[in-house]
Amino acid sequence: MTAADTQPLRLGIAGLGTVGAGVVKIIQRHADLLAARSGRPIAITAVTARDKLKNRDVDLSSYHWAADPLALAQSDEIDVFVELMGGHEGAAREATEAALRAGKDVITANKALLAHHGHELARLAEDNGRVIRFEAAVAGGIPVIKTMTESLAGNAIRRVMGVMNGTCNYILTRMESAGLPYETVFEEARQLGYLEADPTLDVGGIDAGHKLAILSAIAFGTEMNFDAVEIEGIERVSIDDINRAADMGYKIKLLGVAQMTARGLEQRMSPCLVPADSPLGQLQGGTNMVVVEGDAVGQIVLRGAGAGEGPTASAVMSDVVEIARGVRLPTFGQPASGLARAQAARTAVPAAYYIRLHLADKPGALAKVASVLGDAGISIDRMRQYGHGDGTAPVLIVTHKTTPEAVDHAIAELPKTGVIVGEPVELRIEEV
Amino acid sequence: MTAADTQPLRLGIAGLGTVGAGVVKIIQRHADLLAARSGRPIAITAVTARDKLKNRDVDLSSYHWAADPLALAQSDEIDVFVELMGGHEGAAREATEAALRAGKDVITANKALLAHHGHELARLAEDNGRVIRFEAAVAGGIPVIKTMTESLAGNAIRRVMGVMNGTCNYILTRMESAGLPYETVFEEARQLGYLEADPTLDVGGIDAGHKLAILSAIAFGTEMNFDAVEIEGIERVSIDDINRAADMGYKIKLLGVAQMTARGLEQRMSPCLVPADSPLGQLQGGTNMVVVEGDAVGQIVLRGAGAGEGPTASAVMSDVVEIARGVRLPTFGQPASGLARAQAARTAVPAAYYIRLHLADKPGALAKVASVLGDAGISIDRMRQYGHGDGTAPVLIVTHKTTPEAVDHAIAELPKTGVIVGEPVELRIEEV
Known part of the structure; x- marks a missing residue:
């Protein structure tokens, strides 16, 4: 020295x-x-x-x-x-x-x-x-940047996932625990000061999308490409879906997933189902979690406060001490000049899907639904039909692994059968 | 460069x-x-x-x-x-x-x-x-050293805890899931090659104690003091205790805890009860978890594989890349010459305790037990008495927060009442 x-x-x-x-x-x-x-x-x-x-x-x-x-x-x-x-x-x-x-x-x-x-x-x-x-x-006090750029430097990263917007996780877990609709909890969050001045940054998934783009660049050694992140917010998550998903053993989280595939880099931030007993499924309130999968290390899970004065300041101080010690690290884990421009790919990795729809009280209605799914090449893992309360019968379907393309096709076809009331809802079930 | x-x-x-x-x-x-x-x-x-x-x-x-x-x-x-x-x-x-x-x-x-x-x-x-x-x-592929020496450098650390011996956690979770006694699962683990050549290093808590001593030195800026770690292994954890603890909403883990108190540095590695729904309680099999509490960051939880070829090699590579990048860090987060010699303290931080004993079938037996606890200044939070199966009645007691000293005293006094069959068992319930 x-x-x-x-x-x-x-x-x-x-x-x-x-x-x-x-x-x-x-x-x-x-x-x-x-x-x-x-x-x-x-x-x-x-x-x-x-x-x-x-x-x-x-x-x-x-x-x-x-x-x-x-x-x-x-x-x-x-x-x-x-x-x-x-x-x-x-x-x-x-x-x-x-x-x-x-x-x-x-x-x-x-x-x-x-x-x-x-x-x-x-x-x-x-x-x-x-x-x-x-x-x-990214993720407030959780040391995810240091972990990815330094601790996992010996790994080819396979996938990085995370719940990285505490406000969204607060809203989703509060909806479930209090049985309240989205609009009511959104208003609560606003009054508690949990929302950004422009709340779309939070509930629209943009803030979390920013964080995912940063993690992707580090994970895969690629140039930052935020514009290629497929982003969907939590506005369309209903208390019905939260309750029905819970019936099937799942929680709904605003989950970011980035993975490199043969077709290119997939980055998506969207409401997903995850198993209720997984670390991600068990995440309550404003806490954040990042899950990184490396070829040598396997799965690493990091959990902590994703925002707030102390946790965020703690992360800033980590950088301050690093620089004070004379440590000079490349920005995204390697020199920016060496980062490849990744081919961006829309989500194509197969997954199981959750589909919720309302059947009209007509003979053969369920058969028609099953037939549309079958024609789209989608096979059904589990299905539940509930009683006809208000003249329509809620139906929940968990599919076997299928492609997003097949699901999009089926969702477009379902209303044409004439046996569906309203729009069907589909959510991806992420394997975590 | x-x-x-x-x-x-x-x-x-x-x-x-x-x-x-x-x-x-x-x-x-x-x-x-x-x-x-x-x-x-x-x-x-x-x-x-x-x-x-x-x-x-x-x-x-x-x-x-x-x-x-x-x-x-x-x-x-x-x-x-x-x-x-x-x-x-x-x-x-x-x-x-x-x-x-x-x-x-x-x-x-x-x-x-x-x-x-x-x-x-x-x-x-x-x-x-x-x-x-x-x-x-420490903890295989989990980046706990880097997190503590670098990421949390802006924090005064309050407490560090961890499940850091995968073999012990495998044995404890396997005992519970299969309903098997310790000896049987120990033998299974031996045959699976999970145990060190000297198995006492694992099941005696020594290996995990080594790791705790290292984390303590970093957390509190003190000289390493492994000899002061209070170590108890998992050999005396019975399937009965695992089942009874589960009845009360707890899991038994070989948990390391280090915290600085007014009396000095407490370091203990021992079987403890933790809430079944806490991240530590949910830890299955050979996975490790470290929980660090800092004054700014709050609680950070790190989880991953604690052993094995890939995870451990991944951690070694983290150090290799660090040195290759020209990063020169002080060994335990600050120069060794600046580390204080900590006053070692035996565990005195109050906690709730789990006590299991077998009552003889005598009138007034339970009153005598309650009286011993009361005399020791221990108040009872919850108690369950089960039926007299083999002539003795198992009794479970969860105390309110009390001192280890009071519990030791009560445990020594209980057999003197003449209404207890066998030795009472006590385990600390760690607040996590």
């Missing part, structure tokens, strides 16, 4: 919301611990945020208040630009680029920025001999 | 059992992947093992066969000495020390060596400007 390495590592923090304040608190509370672990002191030298006067419950008086993120990013007072503003364009992007060009390392919790511009940012960092670290961008 | 950093990293592997062969296979299979991720090729240059002629199902013909581990450790042909022999004295220790003195970095999977001599080895490494890495020493 050279003399320079024992100088304080000087941080400039842009964005002092929940996460930013959490980082400041950790650095103030654990100065000695951090210095012992890093081999040098960690110092905040400058900060900035939209509103200087807001009460943040932390003492910022000893830090220089920079005029704006861009000024902070280029300040001579900092070694590392810590970007905790959010947003994939505008100030966050400009300041991040400026920081790299000015020879600063960057730590960011910004999944949207990485999902949209991660590849260019990684190249910019490499061109300038700088690093970008982003443990906090 | 300097020119020297793009030279191959040259490994010398001592020990070619399951794990050693697994490492060779990964390096042969994933040469390109490893080079891309490391920024340089990974090369095995020399190997050694007890028996040169044994068929290992891997091609070793292109590697120099060193005469013995000591010669390999000092060989000019290697940069990193990979110690996969095992044993905490003799060849493993001598060769590891020799390698560090000869300026080699060391990677080891040897938990016994670290638990007994980790502190001196870390100091020796530091004195020689070398690193020792040991991800494979």
Whole structure:
């Protein structure tokens, strides 16, 4: 360790919301611990945020208040630009680029920025001999970036899966436990402050999709391709489906799955059924879980808080200590210049499917449904028909493994039989 | 990256059992992947093992066969000495020390060596400007060392817990699922090759105790103190206790717990009850789980295969790639010279306890038992008395939180009442 390495590592923090304040608190509370672990002191030298006067419950008086993120990013007072503003364009992007060009390392919790511009940012960092670290961008306090880029470096990754939006998991588990419809629980979540300003980012699966795109790039050594993630939110998940799935031994989760196939890289974020007794099925409330499958290690499951001040700040501090120790890692587990552009593939990996429909009270109705499935090449594993309550009979079908294409075809054909009331619902049953 | 950093990293592997062969296979299979991720090729240059002629199902013909581990450790042909022999004295220790003195970095999977001599080895490494890495020493493929030393570096660790001996967990879960006594399942495990040559290392809790001592040192920044781990094996866990615990909603696990208290560092490895629906309670078979609680991150749960060729070799490769990337980390998360000598404390943290005893068929028997507990200051949360089958009545008691001291006292007093048949059994119920 050279003399320079024992100088304080000087941080400039842009964005002092929940996460930013959490980082400041950790650095103030654990100065000695951090210095012992890093081999040098960690110092905040400058900060900035939209509103200087807001009460943040932390003492910022000893830090220089920079005029704006861009000024902070280029300040001579900092070694590392810590970007905790959010947003994939505008100030966050400009300041991040400026920081790299000015020879600063960057730590960011910004999944949207990485999902949209991660590849260019990684190249910019490499061109300038700088690093970008982003443990906090995926699954909060869970060390998934470090695990994938470092711990599993000896593995060819087969598949990565995850429940990575705590708000969606809260909504789905709360619907089940309280027996409430989606709209009611959505409103509860809004009032509890669990939703982003634009709630579509959460319930539309976009935030989780950003995270999946980042994990895919690392897992398969490919350029980030967020646009190719097939995304479906949880808005169409009904309490009926949650209850019926439970009857069959499943839970419904907003599950991200990325896997490399002979046809290309499949990335999807969608409501899926998983076995109720699997680790993913047992996940309650806002907790996140990431499951990684490697050819040597088998299946690794990581579980923890996916959001919140402490967990997210903990992940930021992991990156801070890493840089303070002098560790320089390639952004996505290998140099960005070496990442292949993956062929994106729509989901084609076969799976079992859950189909729910309502039969009209007509003779031979079930036979017609069975016939449509048979014609589509879909065989039935389990079926349940419930009584005709309101004149229609709910029918649940769990298929044997089949292709998404066959299911889409059958779902399109079913209404044409004239024996179905309303639209049939289909959900993929992911093998976990 | 300097020119020297793009030279191959040259490994010398001592020990070619399951794990050693697994490492060779990964390096042969994933040469390109490893080079891309490391920024340089990974090369095995020399190997050694007890028996040169044994068929290992891997091609070793292109590697120099060193005469013995000591010669390999000092060989000019290697940069990193990979110690996969095992044993905490003799060849493993001598060769590891020799390698560090000869300026080699060391990677080891040897938990016994670290638990007994980790502190001196870390100091020796530091004195020689070398690193020792040991991800494979604890919980196989689960990245617990990296998570604790790096990902949670911003946290004061409150508690670390784990099921870290797959063989014991296999035995306990198999006893429950098959309804078989300990002796029968122990014999099964022996025949399946799940047990160490000296099975006491497994079922006596020693192997798991080694791992706990390593995690404690990292978690609390203290010198390794394996001798202070309170260790109890699973030999006295009966199928009766497993069944009765299940009746009350618990599973029995060989659980390690380390926590810092005002009185000192508590480290214990013992059979405990945990809630059946907790992640630890749901752990089946040979799978391992580590739970870490940090002041910022909350609870992180890591789960995966704790042993076996692929998972353990995956962990070794994590260390190999780390060193190849030029990453130099302090052995136990901070320099060994800075580790405090912790005051060791016997378990005093209060907990609920499970007590099982057999009442003689005498009037007032239960009152006498209740009175002994009351006199010891123990209050009862739940109690079940079963029918007098063979003339004695099994009684299960779950206490409210109490001290181990109070429980020990009550257990010693109970037989003196004259209403108890045989010895009472007590097990701690760990809050997880």
